[in-house]
Amino acid sequence: MMSQLSLTARQRYHALQTRVAQTYGVGSAREEFNVEPSLAQTLNDKITLSSAFLQRINVIGVSEIKGEKVMLGVNGTVTGRTDTDTKEREPRNVLGLDGKGYELHDTHSDVTLKFATIDAWAKFKDFAERYAAVRRQIALDRIMIGWHGVKVAPNTDRVAFPLLQDVNKGWLQIVREQAAQQLLVEGATKGKICIGIGGDYVNLDSLVFDVSLMIDEEFRDGGDLVAIIGRDLLAHDKGKLYAKQGHTPSEKQKVELAQVIDTYGGLPSYTCPHFPAKGVVVTSFDNLSIYFQDSSWRRYLLENPKRSRAEDYNSRNEGYVVEQLGKFAGIEAGNVEFVEPPPAEPEA
Structure with missing residues (x-):
């Protein structure tokens, strides 16, 4: 009916x-x-x-x-000087x-x-x-x-x-196909990017810093780069802070007030809906x-x-x-693994 x-x-x-x-x-x-x-x-x-x-x-x-x-940015410097008595000024195409x-x-x-x-x-x-x-x-x-x-x-x-x-x-996927060198696929362990003591990166901060170095040099100091970070990486990093300091109420409050996701690898960090949970991308929003x-x-x-x-x-x-x-660098989120330190030896 x-x-x-x-x-x-x-x-x-x-x-x-x-x-x-x-x-x-x-x-x-x-x-x-x-x-x-x-x-x-x-x-x-x-x-x-x-x-x-x-x-x-x-x-x-x-x-x-x-x-x-459409949104092509400037690639390189534009300022200099030419002795016009000896040669003509030559504008650069830096798009x-x-x-x-x-x-x-x-x-x-x-x-x-x-x-x-x-x-x-x-x-x-x-x-x-x-x-x-x-x-x-x-x-x-x-x-x-x-x-x-x-x-x-x-x-x-x-x-x-x-x-x-x-x-x-x-x-x-566009970066995979057009600039594969801008994506970190694995660390020392073949097929894996291990985070933690004994892994490829001791913490998230060092991973983000390394990814930022994959950005072409002319874009690194533009002041507009951000680190987009997945929620699982952020949760793992914040969890370690709580494990270390969370037993002290005043220290736990400091962790909250500091908003520990603000900066990683020297870059302001950001997360967004549907970003890969263990992903990291360094770029600028307008890229x-x-x-x-x-x-x-x-x-x-x-x-x-x-x-x-x-x-x-x-x-x-x-x-x-x-x-x-060249202004985009990231990791293959599916290859990320957390490495936990081995348990401490019992005291004799």
């Missing part, structure tokens, strides 16, 4: 459809429509604003599916043109809402705002793909790849980008009584970019 929306819920949902149509300047949102580039940027901005991390990086609308990178462009892929963010849920929400005045939670999930999906994406599958499989690994190639084709965003709101639900179809061409490969 097909379920129907209640009268109040239908009024709320139709009001939402009308509002969406008016926002995008189309006659109806009940058939697929193409979002104008300027309005696609507005929609994208709303998605970006729902995530603190996306607000720090670049999320940029571009006109072509393939092309040169980081590495010949590695970008490519966007068709990306779908399609969601459903059960009629029962719409009925429950219909009594709230902020119905449209509740529905806008979809934007938050699109933002989180973008971040997840950025850190875990390894391929572009014609048909994605959410069961086999729950971290959306098959939707697009994210930042780490990470998501490009979308501003003329490709399409949307379609549909009632489907056969499935007792409303459906919202979103599609656009999208891709990931590391603007300057």
